[in-house]
Amino acid sequence: MNRRRRIYEGKAKVLYEGPEPGTLIQHFKDDATAFNAKKHEVIDGKGVLNNRISEYIFQHLNDIGVPTHFIRRLNMREQLIREVEIIPLEVVVRNVAAGSLATRLGIEEGTQLPRSIIEFYYKNDALNDPMVSEEHITAFGWATPQEIDDIMALAIRVNDFLSGLFLGVGIRLVDFKMECGRLWEGDLMRIVVADEISPDSCRLWDIKSNDKLDKDRFRRDLGGLVEAYTEVARRLGIITENE
Numbered sequence: 598m599n600r601r602r603r604i605y606e607g608k609a610k611v612l613y614e615g616p617e618p619g620t621l622i623q624h625f626k627d628d629a630t631a632f633n634a635k636k637h638e639v640i641d642g643k644g645v646l647n648n649r650i651s652e653y654i655f656q657h658l659n660d661i662g663v664p665t666h667f668i669r670r671l672n673m674r675e676q677l678i679r680e681v682e683i684i685p686l687e688v689v690v691r692n693v694a695a696g697s698l699a700t701r702l703g704i705e706e707g708t709q710l711p712r713s714i715i716e717f718y719y720k721n722d723a724l725n726d727p728m729v730s731e732e733h734i735t736a737f738g739w740a741t742p743q744e745i746d747d748i749m750a751l752a753i754r755v756n757d758f759l760s761g762l763f764l765g766v767g768i769r770l771v772d773f774k775m776e777c778g779r780l781w782e783g784d785l786m787r788i789v790v791a792d793e794i795s796p797d798s799c800r801l802w803d804i805k806s807n808d809k810l811d812k813d814r815f816r817r818d819l820g821g822l823v824e825a826y827t828e829v830a831r832r833l834g835i836i837t838e839n840e
C-alpha cells in the first residue's frame with residue numbers, strides 16, 4: 598500500500614506522490630500533537646474523522662467558488678489533492694477571543710471580538726511558529742503584497758462560509774487556521790486554500806453549552822476528543838446516527 602513515494606511527513610498527515618503529475622495523496626494519521634509536538638498521543642479514529650470533515654468543507658468551498666487544492670476523497674484516510682507550493686504562513690481568523698489571543702492580550706475567553714481578526718504566523722517549528730506582520734511577510738519574500746491581499750480575501754470568504762455552516766448546526770466558529778498554496782496552471786498562478794480544515798485546526802463551541810468540540814479537548818486534557826469530532830461530523834450530516 599505504502600510503496601508510493603513519500604513526499605513529506607508532518608505531525609498529523611503524510612503526503613505521497615499522486616497518480617498523475619501535479620497531484621498528491623494526503624493521508625490523515627491518528628497522531629495528535631500540541632505545543633509544537635511537546636505533547637503527543639495517538640488517538641484511534643481521529644484521522645478518519647478529519648479526512649471526512651475536511652473533505653466536506655473543501656468540497657463545499659470548491660462548490661461556492663473558493664479555490665482549494667482538494668480534488669476528491671479516495672478512501673477512509675486519504676484524499677487526492679493538487680500539488681501546490683505551500684506559502685509558509687498559518688493564517689488564523691478569529692471571531693471570539695480564545696487561545697493565544699486571549700492569553701497575549703488579556704481578553705477573557707469567549708468575548709465576542711468587535712470584528713473578525715486575521716493574523717499571520719510564520720510556519721517554522723524550530724521558532725515555534727512566531728506571529729508575523731505583513732511587513733515581515735513582504736520583507737522576507739514569503740508572499741507579495743498582492744498575494745497577501747488574495748490570502749486575506751480567501752480567509753474572509755472561508756470564515757463567512759464556515760461561520761454560517763457551523764451556526765446552522767448549533768456550533769460557534771470561534772477561530773480557525775488555514776494554509777494557502779500557489780497553484781500553477783501553465784504560466785498562470787493562483788492562490789488556493791490548502792492543507793486541511795477540521796476540528797484539529799478550528800475552535801468549535803456548542804452554541805448552548807459552550808462545550809468544546811475541537812482539539813482543545815486534547816490540548817487541555819478534557820478527554821472525549823473522538824466523541825466530539827464524531828458529534829461535529831454527525832451534526833454536519835457526514836455520518837449517520839448508526840455509524
Ligand code: C5P
Pocket residue numbers: 687689695696697698726772773774797798799800812
Ligand atoms: O493557539 P491559537 O489560539 O493561536 O490558535 C488559533 C487557531 O488556530 C485555533 O483554532 C487552533 O486550532 C489553530 N491552530 C492550528 N495550528 C497551529 C496553531 C493554531 O491549527 N499550529
